[in-house]
Amino acid sequence: MSYDRAITVFSPDGHLFQVEYAQEAVKKGSTAVGVRGKNVVVLGVEKKAVAKLQEDRTVRKICQLDDHVLMAFAGLTADARVLIKQARVECQSHKLTVEDPVTLEYITRYIASLKQRYTQSNGRRPFGISCLITGFDYDKTPHLYQTDPSGTYHEWKANAIGRNAKTVREFLEKNYSPDNVATEELTVKLAIKALLEVVQSGGKNLEVAVMKEGSGLQMLDVSEIEKIVQVVEKEKEEEAASKKKESKAESK
Amino acid sequence: MALAEVCGFQPARKGLDIAEATAESANIEFNSQLMLPPFANPGLNLGNVLVDESGKEIQMHFDHGTTTLGFKYQGGVVLAVDSRATGGMYIGSGSVRKIIPINKFLLGTMAGGAADCTYWERVLSKQCRLYELRNRERISVAAASKLLSNQAYNYKGMGLSMGVMIAGYDKRGPGLYYVDSDGERISGEVFSVGSGSIFAYGVLDQGYRYDLTDEEAYDLGRRSIYHATNRDAASGGIVRVYHMKPTGYEVISEEDCKDLHYRYAEEKKK
Numbered sequence: 143m144s145y146d147r148a149i150t151v152f153s154p155d156g157h158l159f160q161v162e163y164a165q166e167a168v169k170k171g172s173t174a175v176g177v178r179g180k181n182v183v184v185l186g187v188e189k190k191a192v193a194k195l196q197e198d199r200t201v202r203k204i205c206q207l208d209d210h211v212l213m214a215f216a217g218l219t220a221d222a223r224v225l226i227k228q229a230r231v232e233c234q235s236h237k238l239t240v241e242d243p244v245t246l247e248y249i250t251r252y253i254a255s256l257k258q259r260y261t262q263s264n265g266r267r268p269f270g271i272s273c274l275i276t277g278f279d280y281d282k283t284p285h286l287y288q289t290d291p292s293g294t295y296h297e298w299k300a301n302a303i304g305r306n307a308k309t310v311r312e313f314l315e316k317n318y319s320p321d322n323v324a325t326e327e328l329t330v331k332l333a334i335k336a337l338l339e340v341v342q343s344g345g346k347n348l349e350v351a352v353m354k355e356g357s358g359l360q361m362l363d364v365s366e367i368e369k370i371v372q373v374v375e376k377e378k379e380e381e382a383a384s385k386k387k388e389s390k391a392e393s394k
Numbered sequence: 395m396a397l398a399e400v401c402g403f404q405p406a407r408k409g410l411d412i413a414e415a416t417a418e419s420a421n422i423e424f425n426s427q428l429m430l431p432p433f434a435n436p437g438l439n440l441g442n443v444l445v446d447e448s449g450k451e452i453q454m455h456f457d458h459g460t461t462t463l464g465f466k467y468q469g470g471v472v473l474a475v476d477s478r479a480t481g482g483m484y485i486g487s488g489s490v491r492k493i494i495p496i497n498k499f500l501l502g503t504m505a506g507g508a509a510d511c512t513y514w515e516r517v518l519s520k521q522c523r524l525y526e527l528r529n530r531e532r533i534s535v536a537a538a539s540k541l542l543s544n545q546a547y548n549y550k551g552m553g554l555s556m557g558v559m560i561a562g563y564d565k566r567g568p569g570l571y572y573v574d575s576d577g578e579r580i581s582g583e584v585f586s587v588g589s590g591s592i593f594a595y596g597v598l599d600q601g602y603r604y605d606l607t608d609e610e611a612y613d614l615g616r617r618s619i620y621h622a623t624n625r626d627a628a629s630g631g632i633v634r635v636y637h638m639k640p641t642g643y644e645v646i647s648e649e650d651c652k653d654l655h656y657r658y659a660e661e662k663k664k
Contacts, residue, residue, distance in 0.1 A: 239544065240537040248529065 150261045150268060160268055161261055164217075164291035167270035171216035173304040174203065175336050176274040178286040179329030180320070183276040185214045185351045186333045188304070188341045204351045206359050208233040210243055210277045212351060216304030217271035217291075225269060229253055246285035250275050250295045258293025268292070272303040278355045300332075306340035313339050326354065334367065335374050345371050425517045426545070436553035459628020461590030461619055462492055462503040463598060464559045464570050466583050469608045471561040471568045471638040473501055474615030476590065476623050476651070477631035479508060488631035497522055498642040500538055500562040505587040506555035506575065514556065518542050535562035535569025536581075543579035550577050557587040561638050568638065590622030590629035597621045612637070612646050616654065623651040 150160040172188040187203045204214045205222075207229050215222045232252050236244045244252075253273060261268045268291045276286040288303065289295040300318050302310035313336050323329045330352060341347050345368030352360045421428050433439055462475040475492040478485060492504040494515045500522065504511040521541050525533040539560040546554060554575040561570050572578065572585045584602055586594040597618040606614065615635050623630045633654060635646040 239540055240534070241540060242534065242537070245529075 149265065158261060158292070161292045164268040164270045165272075168217040168272045168291065168303065169305065169307070171218070171271070171304040172203070173302060173306055173310060173337065173340055174214040174216050174274055175300070175302040175310055175314075175333055176214065176276050176286045176288075176298070177300040177314070177318070177323060177329050177333045177336070178276065178284050178298070179323035179326065181282075181284065181355050182323075182326045182329050183212070183278070183284050183286060183353050184329050184333040185212055185274060185276060186337045187214050187349045188337060189347050189349050191347075204349060204359075204361070207249060207275070208237075208243060208277075209358055210280075210353075211246065211249055212276050212353055212359055214274045214351075215271045216307075218269075221269045222271045222273075225253060225256060225271065225273070228256060243280050245279045246275060246277055246287060247297075250287040250289060254289045254293045254295040256293075257289060257291060261291075261293060274301065274303060277353060282355050284355070300336075302336065309340050310336050326352065330362070331370055331374065334370050338371065338374060343371060343375065344368075425520070426548070428549075431552055436551070459590075459626070460492060460505045460588035461586065461594050461622035461626060461629040462505050462559065462588055463584075463586040463591070463594050463615060463618055464503065464561050465585070465598065465602060465611075465615070466568045466570050467602075467604055467606050467611050469606075469611060469637070470563060470640065471570050472611045472615045472646075473503060473559065473561055473636045473638070474619045475503055475634050476588075476619055476629040477634065478623075478629055480628045485630075490631070491634070493634060493636050495643065496538065496560075496562075497532075499532060499564065499638075500535065500560065501636060501638060501643055502542075503559045503561075503587065505557040510554050510556045510575070511558055514542060514545060515558070517545070532564060534564040534566065535560060535571065536564075536566075538562065539569075539571035539573050539579055543573045543577060546573065546575050547577035549575070559585055559587060563638055563640050563642075586618070588622075588629065590619075590626035593622040593625045594618040608637070616647065616649070617658070620651050620654045620658065624655065 150158050153159055172190050174185065174187040177184045185204050192198055204212060205226050207213050207226065211233065213226065213229070229249060229252065233244050233249060236248065253275065257269050260266045270291060272288065272290045274286065274288055276284070278284050286298050286301065287295055288298055288301050300314045302314065317332065317335070322332050330350065334348065334350065337348055345364045348367050350362040350367055352362060459478070459480045460476060462473070464471060464473045473493055477488060477490045477492060479487040479490045490508065494502045494504060494512060496502050496515060496519045502511070502515040502518070518538060518541060522533045522538055525537070542558065542560065546556060556573070556575040558573045559570065560573060563569070570582060570585065572580050572582060572587065584598060586598060598614065601614045601617070612635050616633055619633045623633070630651055632648050633651050634648045637644050637646050
């Protein structure tokens with residue numbers, strides 16, 4: 143069976159509607175946030191509520207592509223599986239032919255090229271996912287990249303994708319500063335704080351992954367996340383209380 | 395082809411038609427799309443292309459006579475080569491360039507089939523440049539030598555003859571790899587390749603230290619090749635010495651081995 147009709151064709155005013163619809167699919171997915179710290183990278187995702195009889199562990203939205211590369215995605219999980227499989231093979235293939243681990247830019251470019259190919263192929267639809275790819279190059283510098291269904295990619299200091307990504311991104315724009323990400327603790331706190339803007343409060347609704355230079359993926363467990371969530375909540379309350387005091391003092 | 399007709403070329407057996415070869419070898423556009431030898435055991439039978447007047451097959455004799463050497467030391471990598479090309483007992487050329495620049499930071503040597511070495515090292519130059527453009531950084535010596543050895547492995551058993559050293563300078567410092575047409579690829583401090591390598595190794599191993607000065611290193615390389623040209627019939631001509639530095643490669647000297655012979659003889663008299 144040969145498919146002659148391309149699914150992704152231009153509209154009269156220059157849009158690729160299939161790609162734009164794919165971006166809509168991404169906006170339906172659960173939120174993911176990535177923050178690049180001074181010598182640590184953090185990925186956080188919203189854990190969708192699981193049905194009563196469903197096993198929690200089978201829903202994994204943060205994946206390891208290689209010892210030094212992590213990925214989180216938003217959108218159609220099945221599409222992500224295909225991309226992750228090919229990206230993992232490419233990481234090893236690169237190591238075999240070049241005798242060096244992939245740089246973040248290289249693997250992001252590879253994933254983005256795959257996505258672009260599907261926007262220009264017969265009978266195929268674009269991938270319905272955006273990815274946050276993060277990790278360390280072998281020169282020890284941390285990087286965070288974002289790709290989208292059209293196949294473009296950009297490097298970010300911090301970004302969010304999925305549902306309510308705009309809100310999270312605005313929060314990050316207001317609160318990201320080199321001081322705020324100088325240590326591992328601060329970076330993790332910023333990522334969780336950003337997620338809590340749009341996610342129901344509670345450690346069991348978040349999945350957080352941390353990677354330091356030279357060490358592999360470290361998933362924070364529920365109790366650690368709970369602790370940080372409580373600290374963040376307390377700070378929020380204190381901030382709200384002091385603002386109230388200020389406004390009371392002013393109005394007097 | 396017109397030239398074949400004018401020369402009265404008659405292929406020894408069917409399947410070696412020139413028209414067929416040009417149709418199957420699209421290697422101007424696709425460097426790896428070469429026609430595979432249309433007979434068994436190309437390693438042995440590749441030379442049986444010609445027939446003399448009585449119809450007897452003339453075996454072409456491919457020469458592997460040469461001496462090349464390379465070694466890593468504190469100042470980078472030194473490569474030294476001879477320049478003689480022989481076919482049997484006939485000296486084809488006395489001024490072959492057996493060091494092939496791949497780019498400013500990568501050099502390749504030639505031993506075995508000259509055409510095989512120059513062709514695949516030129517293809518390697520193209521691949522290294524494309525890597526640079528795609529990844530915005532220079533290719534490592536390990537990756538470049540691996541590209542060549544993977545390419546050679548594709549043609550394993552089909553009659554390629556290459557014994558090449560890839561020398562270069564990258565982020566990890568000086569690099570020296572031996573790559574051959576059997577698919578071998580090894581990194582090392584000291585290599586010598588060719589029929590004269592046995593003579594060169596004697597002098598090289600005796601004088602080699604990692605902390606040689608630049609001048610001592612050039613002299614060691616030059617002397618080793620000279621001694622090989624002296625004893626090996628298939629090595630001779632001009633002794634070329636190249637130095638791969640952190641800033642790129644430099645041609646150090648190109649002297650006839652005859653001059654070196656008399657110079658070293660003078661030194662002995664003192």
